[in-house]
Amino acid sequence: MIRKSALVAFVAAALVATPQAQAAAEPSAGTWLAGQFVDGTHLVKGPDLVDHGLTADGVYGLAAAGVGKSTAVKAAAWLAEPGQLSYFAGDGEAESYVGGLVKLALVAQALGTDPHDFAGVDLLDRLAALQDGAGRYLDRTEPGGDQTNAFTQALAIITLTRAAQPVAKPVAFQVSTQCPDGGFPISFGEPTCKSDVDGTAIVVQALQAAGEKTASVRALAWLASQQQADGGFPSALSGSNANSTGLAVGALVAGGRAEAADKAVAYLRSLQVGCTGPEAARGAIAYDATGFEVYGAVRATTQAMLGLARKSLVDVSFAGAANGVPAIDCAAPPSVPTTPAPTTPAPAPGGPEEAPVDPPLAATGPDQAVPLTLFGSVAVLAGAVLVLVTRRRKVGA
Template sequence: MVVRLSRYRLLALLCGVLAALTLTTPALATPSALGTVRSDAAAGWLARQLVDGERFESIFDGVAYPDQGLTLDAVFAFASAGVADTFGAQAMAWVSRPDIRDGYIGDGTTEAYAGATAKLALAVTVRGGDPTDVGGVDLVARLRSLQTPAGRFSDRSAWGDYSNAFSQSFAILALSRTAQGVPSAAGQWLAGTRCPDGGYPLLPAQPTCVSDVDATAMTVQALRVAGRSVDAAAGLRWLVSVQRADGSFVNGGGTPNANSTGLAAQALRDGGRPLAWLRARVFLAGLQVGCAAAAANRGAVRLDGGAFDPATAPRATAQAVLGLTGTGYAQLSAASAAPGDPVLRCR
């Protein structure tokens, strides 16, 4: 008797095989002796790297500077993994301080940065807060004031306009979770930046449109919530077309890495591409530091296949967590997150 499997049954079987592969990567690469992928342990490791349990810092020429952007990436990772809620609350309290907040988004008068304002507004919403009152600042109103007639969200600063695909995408994602929703012109402008191959560039209006993995991963998530599913689908097809055989992604001709793969994986699952997501997840699982490593490093995600680097691991881990869980920015919520910072339990 010939048994004919429906394409849905075949899809389920393939998903099962890929999921099994995720659980059987080599012992040195997997996060525990049992071989299981632990996004919660990755987020737990990330939480323990926060300075004073509240922030990340960047060191330049021996001086420590606040890194609000990476701190917010950690907040998203905690929500995605459903852990480290205490750390997420402390991080948001720190980044909402007037001096720290304004050093990131600008004072609203002489400087106002669209991407930073949008990213902070989204993080506040993910944490269950009110983005219209962050230390007395209405982030939503400020963000809307930065939208140009063409629909682009641009910086207002004497230093120049640094807005890009991330700025526009975070603005759309943040506004999608407000009562007024996304201005139609914002999605239309972003869709109009698409390259001929279907991907999206980091910077618009360049002499040659060059699709960027990270920018496309952000853009397709924003286009979906802006109601532009056809434009998002083009970006998703491009992402699938440039995925490497091992499931990874490379941005700008570099090395396959957790940052780009994490963002792409998040977009792929959010956009309904489960097989491509699972392949990316297998790659990310292979970068997670396991029980053969020093206890302090277990659970972290390495940037690439090289040695563990504590300088690059926090950002790599934050973005890898998003890819491992596959929860899109539009759905992130810390509402049910547990308070602690899980660790890998090794035999």
């Protein structure tokens, strides 16, 4: 059981004095993304569809941008509530999910808190119990319910590397899944090994972090060969897009491919809604060149922010980040007029903390649809301490 005192202690540990965000002459992706957190605590992938994994991704994106720490702390506190944590990562006994555990651990690490004590839960201890003899991490769940793949394995390696834990066996298993062409698949054990851009990008980040320099170099070469003429990277189901490109940049930077990374970042910039776009969409990054759609842009922006900052999940941290987000000042003409044609956005209720305009300073388990009505929390930020008041709610009827 997670004690209320442990949850409050977790939140308090994540809140430290941080600088204020500066005003931005150009729309900030961090400002837009922070505004999409419903009630300031979580992201949704559709009307009333809570997405725990996307919420964690939002925390990483804000960390990469170095803004919105107060939003990230509230999101982490929401994820740490007993009902949310149990749903996302399992109860640690009958059910335990690799994806939820590693994403929560990365949230804790980005905030500078201890993944061994996430509101009283030792996430890394639970993760260790899910490793099989070959080094693969598998969900503990009902037969046929396992949802692990290249992403969850790679995230486990990244999390453990950040925690200075041994990763030789998980790395060996990951390397064993490499396709003949050098890339990595998303799914394990398929009859034909089919390299995937997203899977390869996250695996390269993990292997590079772990110090593996053979399979990761081959994989990086395959990944670089997939870059399109517009600078973007395609997914298995579509052409160039912000999600795949954002992940790819982290791998390219880790592997020293600066020129390819620069082209990819330019592609991401071309998808960002600027000052000529609708006010509610400014700063968002569209999924692709077809234009802005709010729910697609939420997911695209979280991963694109990693690329814009040229960071991977190995690097994201709120150390030195601003508590708030920059105010957007579109009074002056934007320097980059390109704006994807938008559809009507639907901004989420409960906007972010917006920093006041100061004088200029010297120069991010299974995701299933859950109705918002099943969850409730109240987070109050007062001074330098966030006090979380939790109430018992019935989850998942």
